[in-house]
Amino acid sequence: MAFEELLEDPVIQKYLHELVGPTGMPVAAAPPDGEVTDEELAEELGLELNDVRRALFILYENDLASYRRVRDEDSGWLTYLWTFQYDNIPENLEEEMYRLLEGLEQRESYEEDHQFYLCEVDSIRFEFEEAMEFGFECPECGSPLESMENSRLVEAMEWRIDQLREELNVEHDDAGAGA
Ligand SMILES: [Zn+2]
Numbered sequence: 001m002a003f004e005e006l007l008e009d010p011v012i013q014k015y016l017h018e019l020v021g022p023t024g025m026p027v028a029a030a031p032p033d034g035e036v037t038d039e040e041l042a043e044e045l046g047l048e049l050n051d052v053r054r055a056l057f058i059l060y061e062n063d064l065a066s067y068r069r070v071r072d073e074d075s076g077w078l079t080y081l082w083t084f085q086y087d088n089i090p091e092n093l094e095e096e097m098y099r100l101l102e103g104l105e106q107r108e109s110y111e112e113d114h115q116f117y118l119c120e121v122d123s124i125r126f127e128f129e130e131a132m133e134f135g136f137e138c139p140e141c142g143s144p145l146e147s148m149e150n151s152r153l154v155e156a157m158e159w160r161i162d163q164l165r166e167e168l169n170v171e172h173d174d175a176g177a178g179a
Contacts, residue, residue, distance in 0.1 A: 006086055007031075017060060017095055023047075024055030028064075031084035035068075039082060050095065056082055063088045101164040108157040117145035 006012055007029060014129045016028040042052045057063035066082045078147045117131035118124070119138035126134070126145060165171075 006089060012089055012095065015089070018054045019064075020023040020058050023051045023056060027052055027055035028059060031086055035083050038082065041082075059084070062092060062093070097164055097168055101161065101168065101170070104157055104164070106162050108154060108161060109130070111150050111154050111157065116148040116150055119143050119145055120146040
């Protein structure tokens with residue numbers, strides 16, 4: 001019953017929820033120990049078979065479930081026997097964090113390398129070159145475009161990036177970015 005401990009972790013709950021959505025969550029949150037069919041799950045959880053299958057397929061795509069097909073000798077029907085593989089969750093989560101970190105780093109350098117101008121009426125942001133093309137007037141409403149300070153945003157991003165690096169034990173190394 002190691003699954004149960006895993007599932008008490010709110011980070012893992014959130015991860016599963018993002019994967020399968022609210023309708024698939026009963027399936028993802030109650031992994032049986034052994035093999036199970038989609039029909040059994042649907043009946044046990046009181047769910048539509050389609051919702052169960054959808055959730056199982058998403059788990060399968062993310063290496064969190066596998067199946068084997070068995071043909072019933074009497075009826076000739078194929079049955080899918082599913083096994084949950086939640087041991088892969090920590091590894092998946094780490095990959096997610098690496099992706100997040102990479103995205104944040106790219107976004108942060110974009111924010112740092114550009115100067116922005118804002119129309120306060122429409123809340124539209126322009127890069128410097130765009131703003132210059134428009135003569136520092138909003139193309140929508142004609143208001144003057146104001147130079148926009150984004151250092152707070154950059155700081156918040158840096159803070160999150162440092163946090164992620166720490167969690168992942170990644171050295172601060174700009175030369176290695178973008179692999
Ligand atoms: Zn405007």
